[in-house]
Amino acid sequence: MRLTAHTDYSLRILLHAALVAKEGPKLLSIAQVAYEQRISRNVAMKVVSMLAEVGLLETVRGRSGGFRLGRPAEEIGLGEIVRLTEPRRNAGDGNNCGLTAMLSRATNAFLAELDGLTLADAAASRLRALLI
Amino acid sequence: MRLTAHTDYSLRILLHAALVAKEGPKLLSIAQVAYEQRISRNVAMKVVSMLAEVGLLETVRGRSGGFRLGRPAEEIGLGEIVRLTEPRRNAGDGNNCGLTAMLSRATNAFLAELDGLTLADAAASRLRALLI
Numbered sequence: 532m533r534l535t536a537h538t539d540y541s542l543r544i545l546l547h548a549a550l551v552a553k554e555g556p557k558l559l560s561i562a563q564v565a566y567e568q569r570i571s572r573n574v575a576m577k578v579v580s581m582l583a584e585v586g587l588l589e590t591v592r593g594r595s596g597g598f599r600l601g602r603p604a605e606e607i608g609l610g611e612i613v614r615l616t617e618p619r620r621n622a623g624d625g626n627n628c629g630l631t632a633m634l635s636r637a638t639n640a641f642l643a644e645l646d647g648l649t650l651a652d653a654a655a656s657r658l659r660a661l662l663i
Numbered sequence: 664m665r666l667t668a669h670t671d672y673s674l675r676i677l678l679h680a681a682l683v684a685k686e687g688p689k690l691l692s693i694a695q696v697a698y699e700q701r702i703s704r705n706v707a708m709k710v711v712s713m714l715a716e717v718g719l720l721e722t723v724r725g726r727s728g729g730f731r732l733g734r735p736a737e738e739i740g741l742g743e744i745v746r747l748t749e750p751r752r753n754a755g756d757g758n759n760c761g762l763t764a765m766l767s768r769a770t771n772a773f774l775a776e777l778d779g780l781t782l783a784d785a786a787a788s789r790l791r792a793l794l795i
Contacts, residue, residue, distance in 0.1 A: 532749060532770055533665050542762050609765060617664060629788030630674050633741060633780050638664055640776040644769040656761030 532641070538616040540578045542653075543568050545587060545612060549604040549654040558597030585615055604654055610646035664773075670748040672710045674785075675700050677719060677744060681736040681786040690729030717747055736786055742778035 547564055551557055565575035579598055582588040589601040600607070676696055683691050697707035711730055714720040721733040732739070 532745075532773060533667070534766070535665070546762055609762075609769075613664075629785040629792060630678055630741075632788060633777065633785055634666070636780075637741075637773045637776040641664060641769045641773040644772040645765065648765050648768075653761040653765055656764060660761060 534613065535617060537578065538613055540568070540570055540574060541582060541612055541616045542609070543570075544575065544578055545582065545600070545607065545650055546653050546657065548588060548598065548600045549607075549650040550657065552600045552604060553654065553658075556599065558591055558595070558599055560597045581616075587612070587615075600650075604651035605649055607650040608646050609648045609650065609653065610642045610644075612650075613642065613645055666745065667749060669710065670745055672700070672702055672706060673714060673744055673748045674741070675702075676707065676710055677714065677732070677739065677782055678785050678789065680720060680730065680732045681739075681782040682789065684732045684736060685786065685790075688731065690723055690727070690731055692729045713748075719744070719747075732782075736783035737781055739782040740778050741780045741782065741785065742774045742776075744782075745774065745777055 544564055547568060548559055551559055561572055561575050561579060564579075565572045568575070570578075579588055579590070583590045583598065583601070586601045587607060588598045590596065590598045679696055679700060680691055683689055693704055693707050693711060696711075697704045700707070702710075711720055711722070715722045715730065715733070718733045719739060720730045722728070722730045
């Protein structure tokens, strides 16, 4: 089971912003997040724009501008992020509707698991890993 | 969330074989399954070989040869099929290990849901849909 690159980048950029948010109301720059997450600036810019559009990030314009989390990390569920960024699964052709319904149930179980986890949980787990 | 084309073909070919198995010990041909599932013969042949190798299909050589389910449909879990055909997820880099662990929990929930379903369930659901 794979997530799109777009979802992967979104999760990583949001986690990055959640970790920075722990240090105060600092702004992140596209250049910085692109460098640290090893993605192109162009892609980072697109992902940040999309996440800002839906309110998960907040952007500040100007010379000392940048972006930060749009809501507290405790209130951003991982399921919400994945639902926003993953393309909808096709309904499938009628020939395989039995399978499609079953895969759709399994996808719901996947998302339900992520609904129980927030960006704050991911950030805490990342910090714990650093201390080990 | 997407499955590979290889998993999709495997599920469809196995479901096809499960539906045919309901009609008796008939053999399916590659040509027939490729035509009905709209996949190339070449791909169908590769998928059938792989499924036969792991015992999910049984092949019979010769002029009137073909393939059929290798085990009763009631004993083939959908989770087992997906585990066999999906590539393993990379462990991810250390930078995002919090996320990786959480996605891995969600993947387990996805597979656990499929573990509760068999090819026989998918076949029954397909037949019910035909009757509506």
